[in-house]
Amino acid sequence: MNGKVVNKRKRTFLCITIPVVILFFMFNTYPLIRGFIYSFTNFRGYGSYDWVGLRNYADLFTDSRVGGSYWFTVKYAFVCTILTNVISLILALGLNSKIKAKGALRGIYFIPNVLGSLVVAYIFSFLFTYIIPAVGKSLGIGFLSSSILASTKTAWLGIVVVGAWQSIAQNTIIYISGLQTVPEEVYEAGSIDGATGWKSFRNLTFPLIIPFVTTNTVLCMKNFLMVFDQIMALTKGGPSQSTESISFLIYNNGMGGGQFGFQSANAFVFFVVIVAFSVAQMKFMNSKEEQL
Amino acid sequence: MKEKVSERVNWPVTILLILGCVTIFFPLYMAVIIAFKQPSEMTNDVAGALAFPSHWSLSNFAQAMEVTDFWHSLGNSLLITVITVVLALLIHGIAGYAIGRSMGESKGYKLVYYYIVSGMFVPFAILMMPLVKQTAQMGIANRVGVVILYLVFYMPINLLLYTGYLKNIPMALEEAANVDGATTWYMYWQIIFPMMKPMHATVAVLTALAVWNDVMTPLVIMGGTEMNTLPLAQLNFQTQFGTNYNLAFASYLLALLPILIFYLICQKQIIGGVASGAVK
Known part of the structure; x- marks a missing residue:
């Protein structure tokens, strides 16, 4: 390309990029900065406010409700990520093997992914509140005979079930595309060396799909840490705040509870936590990949 | 054997x-x-x-439609989703082209790329409160504001997808077209945009699913304005269902039905879109 054309091309690119960057700045970076500034104030969401320096951040560490929401969210995200990935991987292995009606089965197992999580959680709420206790009673199983959502000890498990039920669909599809990247020859060579079944999976398949394990766990962790819809539909943070996720607490107390400033500080710490989790996971998984 | x-x-x-x-x-x-x-x-x-x-x-369904103002919510959901997807293909596509083609030579564009893509890690919870203020001040605490926010929220992932796909489209085509005197703008819409069709499908599926099922954005931006999307209507009318679970479930099914029908028709594209979107 000659110089004149190149210059015109560059100008066109600039004319496209500048408005896009401005748009992104206005609705992503600017509110981020504003939230950061509010986090140093005692703003209630309306009226006047004062600067309070780092007090909001200091208070975060002593606020038992914030502490409780972190404990619940991290516990939930960990358990849900592990549960989802183990089941997805097993399902993917099954759906990728030589089975009948492969297309239909894959289609069915993917259904939960397209359904709205709020409505799904409402449906499960009925299941937990009425169906399972009724079954539990008739079978005489003690801990199932009342709603698991009503107890502070078990309510979070209900949210785990709903979260996993939906996420398994997407993770399975990603694992299937991972399994398809493993060439058939690897198994053939392996079976000559006597690697079959679990051994073949452990030593041949799993190492080759580690990049997909990374993608799935990082995506899962990030999504589960931001859990909101399920909480809204299943428990509204209860019973006695035992299932308050960080997002839910920020929404609830920041928007309606007059804690705009304080919850802004909470949101900022939450942001750092999400970035830290994602980076740490990718580092950990990358080091695993290198070992192989 | x-x-x-x-x-x-x-x-x-x-x-x-x-x-x-x-x-x-x-x-x-x-x-x-x-x-x-x-x-x-x-x-x-x-x-x-x-x-x-x-x-x-079907009486429960008829009653649920009335109670939740079903057709309005459906209309809002459709309108928001379709407009967001169309604008995402147009804006994110060309942004991906401009940034993707420039970041090889220019440090500035590389910076812009990482700046936007890193937005993926910003949780909505942190933007939520300032955005409620901001959209109200700008007078866009409505469907327009929700569409703009979606365009910004899904820009990082879509930019990543488009620039990734463009790496597979050789520059030679554009160089030849340039010699013929075609402007970059014309060339993009005539040659590159049609060539990115598989990626448009992925972007459309991912964006549509995310927007259609999203609760939080319309909840905080349009909350209290009588404007509902389908999921938001389920949340807002929850108290009106009371203990009439039959009515509530009829309403839930109505909310799930459009996406299920869509899934039945475009199952292949949806599964393919979600798989290729996440792997890249």
Whole structure:
């Protein structure tokens, strides 16, 4: 390309990029900065406010409700990520093997992914509140005979079930595309060396799909840490705040509870936590990949 | 001989997988059954909830449509989703082109790329409160504001997808077109945009699913404006359903139906889109 054309091309690119960057700045970076500034104030969401320096951040560490929401969210995200990935991987292995009606089965197992999580959680709420206790009673199983959502000890498990039920669909599809990247020859060579079944999976398949394990766990962790819809539909943070996720607490107390400033500080710490989790996971998984 | 072995159907796994479908269908079956029943048929045992209704009637659905203002919510959801997807293809596509083609030579564009893509890690919870203020001040605490926010929220992932795909489209085409005197703008819409069709499908599927099912953005931006999307209507009318679960489930099913129909029609594209979107 000659110089004149190149210059015109560059100008066109600039004319496209500048408005896009401005748009992104206005609705992503600017509110981020504003939230950061509010986090140093005692703003209630309306009226006047004062600067309070780092007090909001200091208070975060002593606020038992914030502490409780972190404990619940991290516990939930960990358990849900592990549960989802183990089941997805097993399902993917099954759906990728030589089975009948492969297309239909894959289609069915993917259904939960397209359904709205709020409505799904409402449906499960009925299941937990009425169906399972009724079954539990008739079978005489003690801990199932009342709603698991009503107890502070078990309510979070209900949210785990709903979260996993939906996420398994997407993770399975990603694992299937991972399994398809493993060439058939690897198994053939392996079976000559006597690697079959679990051994073949452990030593041949799993190492080759580690990049997909990374993608799935990082995506899962990030999504589960931001859990909101399920909480809204299943428990509204209860019973006695035992299932308050960080997002839910920020929404609830920041928007309606007059804690705009304080919850802004909470949101900022939450942001750092999400970035830290994602980076740490990718580092950990990358080091695993290198070992192989 | 060897080929026959590898083609043998694994029946135990097939049967296990078919049995496993119960976990998918049971909650949906329950929803359908309850939605067709009358409150008087709901006895306090399992059979009361799970047995077939004495007669199949659509009255719950008619009532649910009225209570939740179904057609308005559906219209809002459709409008927001379609406009967001169309604008995402147009804006994110060309942004991906401009940034993707420039970042090889220019540090500035590389910076812009990382700046936008790193936005993926910013949780909505942190933007939520300032955005409520901001959209109200700008007078866009409505459907327009929600669409703009979606365009910003999904820009990082879509930019990543488009620039990634563009790496596979050789520059030679553009160089040849440039020699013929075509402007970059014209060339993009005539040559590159049609060539990115597979990526448009992925972007459209991912964006549409995310927007259609999203609750939080319309909840905080349009909350209290009488404007509902389909999921938001379920949340807002929850109190009106009261203990009439039959009415509630009819409403839930109505909310799920459009996306299920869409899935039945475009199953291949949706599964393909989600798979390729996440892997890249």
